[in-house]
Amino acid sequence: MRQRLTGLLLLVAASGLAGAPAGGPWQTSVAVDHPLVGVIWDVKADQAVSEADLVARLIAFKHVLLGEKHDNPDHHRLQARLVRALLAAGRRPALAFEMFDGDDVPAVKSYLASGPADAAGLGPAVGWEKRSWPAWSQYQQIADLGVETGLPLVAANLPERLARAAARQGAAVLPADLRVELGLDEPLPAADRAAMAQEITDSHCGFAPPEMVERMIVVHRARDAHMARAVVGGATDDGTVLITGFGHARIDRAVPARLVRMGISGVVAVAFVEVQSGKQSVADHAAAFAASVLPFDYVWFTPRLDDLDPCEKFRTKLEPLKAVGRPTTPRS
Numbered sequence: 001m002r003q004r005l006t007g008l009l010l011l012v013a014a015s016g017l018a019g020a021p022a023g024g025p026w027q028t029s030v031a032v033d034h035p036l037v038g039v040i041w042d043v044k045a046d047q048a049v050s051e052a053d054l055v056a057r058l059i060a061f062k063h064v065l066l067g068e069k070h071d072n073p074d075h076h077r078l079q080a081r082l083v084r085a086l087l088a089a090g091r092r093p094a095l096a097f098e099m100f101d102g103d104d105v106p107a108v109k110s111y112l113a114s115g116p117a118d119a120a121g122l123g124p125a126v127g128w129e130k131r132s133w134p135a136w137s138q139y140q141q142i143a144d145l146g147v148e149t150g151l152p153l154v155a156a157n158l159p160e161r162l163a164r165a166a167a168r169q170g171a172a173v174l175p176a177d178l179r180v181e182l183g184l185d186e187p188l189p190a191a192d193r194a195a196m197a198q199e200i201t202d203s204h205c206g207f208a209p210p211e212m213v214e215r216m217i218v219v220h221r222a223r224d225a226h227m228a229r230a231v232v233g234g235a236t237d238d239g240t241v242l243i244t245g246f247g248h249a250r251i252d253r254a255v256p257a258r259l260v261r262m263g264i265s266g267v268v269a270v271a272f273v274e275v276q277s278g279k280q281s282v283a284d285h286a287a288a289f290a291a292s293v294l295p296f297d298y299v300w301f302t303p304r305l306d307d308l309d310p311c312e313k314f315r316t317k318l319e320p321l322k323a324v325g326r327p328t329t330p331r332s
Contacts (some may be wrong), residue, residue: 022051023302027073030304034275041282041299054270054298055085062239062266063231064093065256067249067296074302075272076138082270083145083241094234095146098227098244099133100126100155101163108155112147119143122153142243154234156242158226163219171218182225183261184218192253195290196220199247205311224248228258239266246271250295271296274304 022038031037042049049057058064066082068075083095100108104126111125122143123129123136133139146153157163165173171184179185188196200216201208208216227248231240248254249269259267271294279285285301286294 023074023078023300026303027077028274028303028305030307031275031277032303034277034301034303035280036275036282036285036301037303039301041294041301043294043297043299049298054300055082055089057298058082058086058268058270059089059091060266061268062093063235063242063259063264063268064239065231065242065244065249065267065269067244067246067269067271069272069274069305070245071134072272072274072302072305073134073138076134076141078272078300078302079243080141080145083142086241087145087149091238092149092151092236093239093241094152094154094236095142096154096156096227096230096234096240096242097139097143098157098223098242098248099131099139100153101157102155102159102226103161104155108153112153116147119147119153122147139243152234152236154230154240156227156230156234156244158219158223163223166219166222167212167215170215171222174222181229182222183258184222184225188217188221193217196253198290220247220254224254224258228255228262228264231255231259232262232264246273246296250289251297252291252295268298269296270298270300272300272302275301277304277307 022040024038026032026037039048040051040054041047064082064086066079068079086093107126108122111122116122119140123140128136143153145151162174162178171179174182174184196217197213200213200220227242227244231242234240242249242255244255249256249271251257251269256267256269273285273294276285276288279288282294282299285299286292289295
């Protein structure tokens, strides 16, 4: 480990990263002049750290969670940048993706078995164009690193067919053994349930009826538990890097908390968070997560993709929910 760390610090020093702005040049441009853009925040220490410091610290953890806002291209670019730095330091973890689910396993294995030079064809192999994720090219830059170095690519998410069934009918529709395995029969602390319910209600701009919110809590818990299981089960001797939405990377609940309940140590969560106009401090941004402090180990602040009000942006899709209670399986 000491040799890895020494080698990495020499690499960083030689490349000039230690004194460079953290993350630029940016592909997004909204609020690019915000004072927090490019700041990497150590939440526990309550202070900023350099990119070199962040990478050096991540090396010490077996399981690294990199939480994104799905539609921000800078978040995917920085995820690839951190994975590349870990590989340069000698780490060889599995790369797990929320974007691939359990039903994608055969397609992923088949594609990798064909001996591809890169991951360009992996998205088409799993039917990416039929899904609601951003363009495959944004994730390919991360998957390419795995293909080039022969790392396992892990389909981490709950099969979408099961998620949709649970969103319509609740946990009871899931196989009993899966409910037990995912811990869905375990009571959820009242405070966590209330916080998740409020988060889902807010993210659906108040259009989701209460019974739908309850089912969506089940889906979110199931996804968290399934991804935690994939992080452990798909790991190499050198652990796992999980690419996921920042909602699944929260350390107060979600995948890290599930890993703790499984007795897994050596877990660290880094979230990439868009700066908010009118919120100048780190504490202000914590409030956006309904928390007194940011619910991650490290936060890397970036510009925003746009300044559109999401409730207005998606109003035409959300309004029917209130009338018919049609379920969705949101990603965060």
